[in-house]
Amino acid sequence: MSDNLGIGQNMFHRLDRISASDLYKPDMLHIIYLGLFKHMMNWIEGSLKKHGHLQPFEKVLKALPPYPGFLVPKKAYREVTQWQGKEMRNLGRCILGVLAMALGQPGGAQAIPFKRALGCVRALIDFNMMAQYRCHTPDTIAYMEDYLDRFHRMNDIFLEFQVTKRTQAKVDKQRKEIRRQRSLTREGAAASQWRAICDDNRDKENELRIDMIHGESHFNFVKMHLLSPFCDHIRQFGNIPMYSTEIRKLAYKRQI
Amino acid sequence: MAVLLLALLPIPPKFSKFFKADHCQRKINADTLQDVFELIFAPLPEVAHAAITIDCADGKVRQCFPILSAWIADHIENVALHGSKTNACSKCEVPTHELGTNAKNY
Numbered sequence: 219m220s221d222n223l224g225i226g227q228n229m230f231h232r233l234d235r236i237s238a239s240d241l242y243k244p245d246m247l248h249i250i251y252l253g254l255f256k257h258m259m260n261w262i263e264g265s266l267k268k269h270g271h272l273q274p275f276e277k278v279l280k281a282l283p284p285y286p287g288f289l290v291p292k293k294a295y296r297e298v299t300q301w302q303g304k305e306m307r308n309l310g311r312c313i314l315g316v317l318a319m320a321l322g323q324p325g326g327a328q329a330i331p332f333k334r335a336l337g338c339v340r341a342l343i344d345f346n347m348m349a350q351y352r353c354h355t356p357d358t359i360a361y362m363e364d365y366l367d368r369f370h371r372m373n374d375i376f377l378e379f380q381v382t383k384r385t386q387a388k389v390d391k392q393r394k395e396i397r398r399q400r401s402l403t404r405e406g407a408a409a410s411q412w413r414a415i416c417d418d419n420r421d422k423e424n425e426l427r428i429d430m431i432h433g434e435s436h437f438n439f440v441k442m443h444l445l446s447p448f449c450d451h452i453r454q455f456g457n458i459p460m461y462s463t464e465i466r467k468l469a470y471k472r473q474i
Numbered sequence: 475m476a477v478l479l480l481a482l483l484p485i486p487p488k489f490s491k492f493f494k495a496d497h498c499q500r501k502i503n504a505d506t507l508q509d510v511f512e513l514i515f516a517p518l519p520e521v522a523h524a525a526i527t528i529d530c531a532d533g534k535v536r537q538c539f540p541i542l543s544a545w546i547a548d549h550i551e552n553v554a555l556h557g558s559k560t561n562a563c564s565k566c567e568v569p570t571h572e573l574g575t576n577a578k579n580y
Contacts, residue, residue, distance in 0.1 A: 225504050227504075234518075239564070248548040438570060465477075
């Protein structure tokens with residue numbers, strides 16, 4: 219535990235009859251909407267780009283009809299630079315259908331990754347929907363646990379798109395090194411020979427890059443873990459939406 | 475839900491390339507926050523031990539021992555309050571390399 223401790227003391231330690239860890243409340247706005255949904259969109263964008271489905275995805279998103287309680291996104295997906303909580307919540311409502319439409323009927327080798335990606339997104343969306351419930355029964359909490367479990371089991375399909383800056387720097391360094399070595403062999407090679415070397419090298423480069431990204435990437439960031447206390451929290455303290463930071467933000471805006 | 479504004483917390487200047495995050499400055503920031511919270515929490519220990527009477531919604535007057543029961547904050551604020559590291563959970567003791575798994579037994 220000692221490596222989790224930062225500087226300074228826990229503010230709540232000196233207060234009586236208080237357990238500091240029970241003061242922590244899960245927060246839908248930052249954990250789900252601005253946290254995991256944002257990561258999820260990055261993963262989806264990455265995988266759509268990889269399989270060349272980005273265009274249909276944007277087309278479907280643009281063609282969404284208005285519906286009571288649902289705000290149609292005004293801009294195209296890539297034009298939005300900063301996502302707000304409200305927009306993310308809207309996106310969460312429609313993303314599953316849009317994604318299913320955009321992926322369409324995949325054939326051959328694409329079928330399995332697409333199915334897995336859809337399953338992962340579906341698990342997260344379902345978890346989010348259930349977390350919004352105002353009252354729970356043991357059954358609904360069991361559903362939530364099941365969705366969370368499924369999300370954790372299936373998210374490895376998106377692992378290659380969860381690239382940290384550090385991994386990216388390592389990949390760039392590796393590529394530079396390969397190019398440097400290749401340029402050393404240039405002396406005395408004929409033009410056609412040189413092209414063959416280049417093509418050969420490019421395949422190797424890509425292979426190494428994918429290997430490295432798979433080896434280095436991980437989902438060990440804190441928002442991923444913060445979903446875990448949700449179910450226990452409902453059992454102990456009641457529904458999640460009443461603890462969302464959104465309410466407080468709106469409330470104190472008026473008082474300042 | 476009734477919301478009452480108690481205090482606005484002091485926000486230290488951000489660490490940047492020109493304003494390096496040295497240990498001393500971090501310590502000062504943490505201590506300042508600590509002092510402010512001591513000021514805010516000052517009435518709490520007394521009322522938690524000695525009962526006070528509070529009007530209840532059903533018209534009766536009840537004897538109460540109010541305590542702090544919830545703190546709604548985002549992750550970064552929680553980190554500052556609990557004095558933990560950025561990649562640590564504020565509720566449990568999960569190690570960094572297991573954040574991505576669905577581990578529940580911490």
